[in-house]
Amino acid sequence: MTATRILIADDEPSLVAVLQPVLSAAGYEVAAVADGKGAVAFILSHDLDVVLLDLGLPDIDGKEVIRRVREHVATPIIVISARHLEAEKIAALDEGADDYVNKPFEIGELMARIRAATRRRGTTTAPMAFYRAGPLAIDFPARRVLYDGETIKLSPKEWELLQVLARSAGQVVTHKRLLAAGWGVETTETQYLRVYIGLLRQKIEEDPSDPRLLLTEPGVGYRLSAAE
Amino acid sequence: MKRPMLDRGRLAIGDMRLRITLRELMTTAGIVGASSAAAFLVKPMNGEASEALIFVLGIMLCGAFEGLTAALIAAIAGFLIYNFYFAEPVLAFRLARGSDIAPLLVFNLCAVISGVLAGRLKDSVQAANRKNEALSRLLEMSQALQSAVRLGDVAAALRATPSARSGVSLHLFSIKNGRLQPLMDGAAQPEWQAMAERSLQSVDPIRCEDGLTAHRLDGSDGPLGVFVFKADAVTRLEPPFMAALANLFTLAMERATLSEMIEDVRALAKTEELKTALLSSVSHDFRTPLTAISASASSLIDYREQLDRDVSLRLLQGIVDDCERLNRYTANLLEMSRLEAGALPTNLQKIDVIEMLVAVMQRVRPRLNERRMTRLFTGTDIVVLADASLFELVLVNVLDNAILYSERKSCIHIEVEDDGGYCRITIADEGRGIPDEDLERVFDRFHRVARTEPSPLGSGLGLAIAKAFVGALGGSIAAMTPGIGLAGTRIVICLPLVKEDRPQ
Structure with a gap:
């Protein structure tokens, strides 16, 4: 098996100088580009496993980079962005980014995002059959959800939502995508979504008021913990 | 305004147009009629002269009340009636002798004089009124x-x-x-x-x-x-x-112009004041963690061999913690300058308060250091309209204060309740509290409570941002003492609720 290949698209040399050796030490094969056009060219000409994309590149907007490469390839893209720029993050996710990391980040958080992205890439060819995290287990072909080994009953909507979250386990799923999955329309009010997330938490969380599996990403969406 | 009378008279005649309204015509007819009747009454008693005088009186009255046109009409009508009924031969028109024409001339002269005089009077009254109004x-x-x-x-x-x-x-x-x-x-x-x-x-x-x-x-x-x-x-x-x-x-x-200039100067002074405060904040609050980071990192390089594993780890953890602190300062400074610039929150969305608080509590948990968080959330679907990242920052600021100013193993209590139109968030601690005189001023920019005992220093921005944020959303924030039991601080945030229908 070949090493996982990562491209860092960031114009901040000090950040690249830290990430490159750390990611290499973690066993990844790392390349770096410092502008948007270079990033597009590199992504289209290489078979990459993950792209770490800074949204504030000097030449073209990060969202534009995503738009240009998404027409051709499905390479997982993790956006690196400042915490207060929700609208930017959501727009990038809508353009086809897979996840985001807030700047500044701790390396553990970044590694978890990279793992989630590569795991998901692995399942695009063969659909994920099983998910397990803590007491929760999902058997996709059988459409069965188990909590502590016991089958739990989910309504069709709850199942749709959980399935979308689990297939992107470890990654953020935007309100918009969840609404589209559960209701088929993107315009439905997020309050419906909140209610169903609440119902799901009742069934899959040990303490629904202090969730450990189904986490809120304020203003953006929800994230189901990565499979163990 | 001292113009010769003659000039004004000519002007007045020039200005006058021969116009008459139906009402004026009726009045004129009435006066002429009344004059005729009066002339008939006096006819048996006196001669022609007094009858003529009665007509002159009538014409004068028409002129005085209704102006030149009316007077002229009255003069013609009066002359015709006088000539036909009163002048010899009675019941026939005659214009043969000078005495036949005399009444015509006299009547018309009277009409013109009275009409012009009355008209001028009227005009000057009108003009005076207009001028008065102006x-x-x-x-x-x-x-x-x-x-x-x-x-x-x-x-x-x-x-x-x-x-x-x-x-x-x-x-x-x-x-x-x-x-x-x-x-x-x-x-x-x-x-x-x-x-x-x-x-x-x-x-x-x-x-x-x-x-x-x-x-x-x-x-x-x-x-x-x-x-x-x-x-x-x-x-x-x-x-x-x-x-x-x-x-x-x-x-x-x-x-x-002057007052606008003064306002500009004041605004400038205020900006300068803010700039100075920002600079002093940056130099103090940023330099402290930077100093710690620099000391730790350089120690790790220079004394790598001598430092034992635990000390190295502690130094490294300190660097990570100080980075998080710097990050929060940066976020606060950024939001403060956005709020100061008067930018209205643009990124408003419906946010479930409990969900947000749970996320924030998870975010600060690593900094708790043996402190406990307890909570009492009553009600569901407590939804407010807010900017998500700002709301998160505000709650993190308040919770961080509770952590910063309280002892290890103490308790931080978080409550949310639906108070009718408002959502009330209470964050209370058992820490050192705030002196009464500072309870309001803690929300001022860069205000720090003066304490005698050594205490950690925040940036002096957290609560100011909280206040600006809450104010922009039409809510309120207050600091109270005590927090829990007899000690500590209690911060109460009220935000207007968004009413929603519960989905089916």
Whole structure:
């Protein structure tokens, strides 16, 4: 098996100088580009496993980079962005980014995002059959959800939502995508979504008021913990 | 206004047009009728002379009450009736002798004299009324001008302008960026604007042309604007009065300009004050963690061999913690400058308060350091409209304060309740509390509670941002003591609730 290949698209040399050796030490094969056009060219000409994309590149907007490469390839893209720029993050996710990391980040958080992205890439060819995290287990072909080994009953909507979250386990799923999955329309009010997330938490969380599996990403969406 | 009487009389005749209304015609007919009746009554007693006098009286009355036209009609009618019924031969018209024509001449002369005199009287009464109205409006305006502080007040005073009906119209132009601009709503007619421009160029501050009079308003630093007016012949306005009014405009505009300058200076001073405070905050609050980071990192490089594993780890953890601290300061500074710039929150979305609090509690959990968090969330679907990242920052700030100013192993209590139209978030701790005199000032920018005991220092921005955020959303925030039991602080945030229908 070949090493996982990562491209860092960031114009901040000090950040690249830290990430490159750390990611290499973690066993990844790392390349770096410092502008948007270079990033597009590199992504289209290489078979990459993950792209770490800074949204504030000097030449073209990060969202534009995503738009240009998404027409051709499905390479997982993790956006690196400042915490207060929700609208930017959501727009990038809508353009086809897979996840985001807030700047500044701790390396553990970044590694978890990279793992989630590569795991998901692995399942695009063969659909994920099983998910397990803590007491929760999902058997996709059988459409069965188990909590502590016991089958739990989910309504069709709850199942749709959980399935979308689990297939992107470890990654953020935007309100918009969840609404589209559960209701088929993107315009439905997020309050419906909140209610169903609440119902799901009742069934899959040990303490629904202090969730450990189904986490809120304020203003953006929800994230189901990565499979163990 | 001292014109020869003759001139005014001629003018009055020239101004008079032979017009009559139905009402005036009826009155005239009535008076002529009454005169005829009276003449019939006196006919048996006296001779022709008194009958003629009665007609003269009637014609005079018509002239006095209804003007020249009515008097002339009455004169013709009176003559016809007099000639037919009263003059010899009775019941026949005759214009043969001089004595037949005399009444015609006398009646018409009476009509003209009385009519003209009455008409002139009426006109001058009317003119006086119009002038009075114009003057009282101008006086009203001058009173308003005396209390005008801003250019807007001057414009408001101008709205009390005398109407065109009272024969006066006026325009005020102010100089903005070197160009003349009408101060009143709507653009001025081009000839007025041109007049104002010419007045600005001319040597004489007062200029009269084509019925327009322009007063240049010269302030102490050159012209401030131009005051142009037009008064018709009847409502002629005394030049000294208009000059006084122009003076008032000058004063009001100068005052407005000055007060605007003072406001600018004050705003500048405030900005400077903020800048200084920001700089001192940056130099202090940023340098402290940076110093720690620098010391730790350089120690790790220089004394790598000597330091044992635990110490190295502690230093490294310190670097990570200080970075998180710097990150929060940066976020606070950024949000503060956004809020200071008066930017309204644009990224509003419906946010479930409990969900947000749970996420925030998870975020601060690594910093708890053996402190406990307890909570009491009553109600579901507590939804507010807010900017998600700002809301998160505000809650993190308040929780961080609770952590920062309380002892290890103490308790931090978080409560959310639905208070009708508002959601009330309470965050209480068992820490050192806030002195009563500081309870309000903790929300001021860069205000730090002076303490005798050594205590950690925040950036002095967290609660100021919280207050600005809550205020922008129409809510409130307050600090109270005690927090839990008899100690600590309690921060209460109220935000307006968004009412939602529960989905089916």
